[in-house]
Amino acid sequence: MGAVSSSSSSWARVERLDAARVVDALRVQTGVSLTLEGACPGGQVGAAYVRWADGHRSVLKWRPHGSVEEMRAGPLVVTEVLRLAGYPAPAAELVAQVGDAVVVVQELLPGRKIEHLGQSELDQILHLNQLQADRLVGRAEVPAMELYLRDDGVGYCLHEPLRRHNRRSAALERWIAAVGADHPARLAGDDAVHQDFHPGNMLTAGRLVTGVVDWDGASRGDRRFDLVTLRFGVHAAETGPGVTERLDAIIDSVPEEVLRPAWAHMSLRMVDWAIRHFSPAEVENWMDLAEQRMS
Known part of the structure; x- marks a missing residue:
């Protein structure tokens, strides 16, 4: 789960992004092709369902004005530690910097x-x-x-x-x-x-x-x-x-x-x-x- 360096981007603010543009940016920066399936329910901003090439589904999330380094020093440490204790927190499958946003593709949990x-x-x-x-x-x-x-x-x-x-x-x-x-x-x-x-x-x-x-x-x-x-x-x-x-x-x-x-x-x-x-x-x-x- 390695961090990916950001390339130059014309995206000034994450709030203007949509899921399709995030998926496109991830493909350019990481070589990973994800199929966008639609927004997560409940009107949650910055979250969508995606499908990997092998067919499994995940959740794509993007966080404004964040960095991979901050994510790795905080939320990802917390969830990894809890998962080791048997806590049902989602695993991070891909983490990347896209403009001023940190993008995470995470495990889709059941339920x-x-x-x-x-x-x-x-x-x-x-x-x-x-x-x-x-x-x-x-x-x-x-x-x-x-x-x-x-x-x-x-x-x-x-x-x-x-x-x-x-x-x-x-x-x-x-x-x-x-x-x-x-x-x-x-x-x-x-x-x-x-x-x-x-x-x-x-x-x-x-x-x-x-x-x-x-x-x-x-x-x-x-x-x-x-x-x-x-x-x-x-x-x-x-x-x-x-x-x-x-x-x-x-x-x-x-x-x-x-x-x-x-x-x-x-x-x-x-x-x-x-x-x-x-x-x-x-x-x-x-x-x-x-x-x-x-x-």
Whole structure:
């Protein structure tokens, strides 16, 4: 799985790329011919199904403003380490630099994304989260997760939209900033952290959880951050009886030094995104959840 050097490209921004152009660029740069089959379901930007010459199918992904070196020092290390522990994360089959994008062709795992999260699925997800513990001990090349409680992220976790939206969101932003002042800027720990650990990134076949996908933001930190992400994820998903209440009880046991910054980060992430992309009613819905643990 060797890195491929970038050739000169007229593509100034990855957002302008489409899957067909990425496939063409990979053929020119690597000599690998892939057949494009179509976009991945759910409107996911930057992901498509492709077929190799031998007939097997994979997922083609491209990440804006990234590099092969960053991918190899972070997400690919995380997934490779987890796969060795039996974790159902996809293997990377090809990695290349295309303009200012890092392109990954990865294993297509069986199953479909979780549409309804029941107790059986939750049991399996909690087991997978436990497998993430201490997996990055001795892997100092993997960066710790940045929380962005004091400063903006790149395109997400922006503070100004909360300050401007209304009094309620401004109060939430002040709480987030106060949490940031009391905690380190990066998440502590040597666990593997997915960062986007929600049902839409989990696959099932029948009642069996067959995969966790979309590890582009994977980093080092505390695995319990992903449980907080999951709690925000079930807020917008269908769940079986008692699932949300059980998850809340588990999160209640997370130490405050982990829970507060994790909750503040997810509150910032979801409310900011809703303000900029969704309806006022959805903003209020996310603030309802965020305020449950403001203290």
